[in-house]
Amino acid sequence: MRAVGSEAGVLPFAAQKPKKTAVPALLWIGIATMLLVTVYSAWNAKRLSDEIKSTQAEMTAERTKRVALEKELAASKQEAMMRAIWTSPESTKIMLMPSGKDMPTLEAKWHSKLGIAVTGYQVPKAPENHVFQLWLIPKDGSKPMPSVTFWPSPDGSLAKLVTHPVESIPDVKALAITEEPSGGSSQPTSTPIWVGAVS
Secondary structure (H helix, E strand, O other), X not given: OOXXXXXXHOOOOOOOOOOOOOHHHHHHXXXXXXHHXXXXXXXXXXXXXXXXXXXXXXXXXXXXXXXXXXXXXXXXXXXXXXXXXXXXXXXXXXXXEEOOOOOOOXXXXXXXXOEEEEEEOOOOOOOOXXXXXXXXXXXXXXXXXXXXXXXXXXXXXXXXXXXXXXXXXXXXXXXXXXXXXXXOXXXXXXXXXXXXXXX
């Protein structure tokens, strides 16, 4: 008897080649996907960062504009208020005479409702770390009442507004200006440089 499947050297079962695994291909696809996601995430993060920086820069610019506008508005209001005080026939005129002959005379006008406007020209600078301070001298002999502190402009001009004086005109006999440490004082620490009687 012939052995089954032995003719022509044919084996009963054909030899099979091992199947190629699909894992490496999937692995490369996964790596490529991760790289794409990483690159996209980095690009998106940079884009968002740039947008945030741009927005912050715009906000800073807007804040700067707003502050500048607020300063301009405040300056315009002060100028209008000073003009109103200066031109009103109801304002009391006060000449602030200097204690030194080389100092300029200052002028003030006091309106009972609008406040006090003090002006002058060729006003010298206060020494370093010092300011000029306005005082209201009561008629009853009590201590001087502190008011605003100020500096003249670089060109020596002075325009200062006091919107809410601590005393009313009938209660004050004089205005005085002294030189005080920066921040002002609760009581005068030097002899007045300018004094003016309130008539």
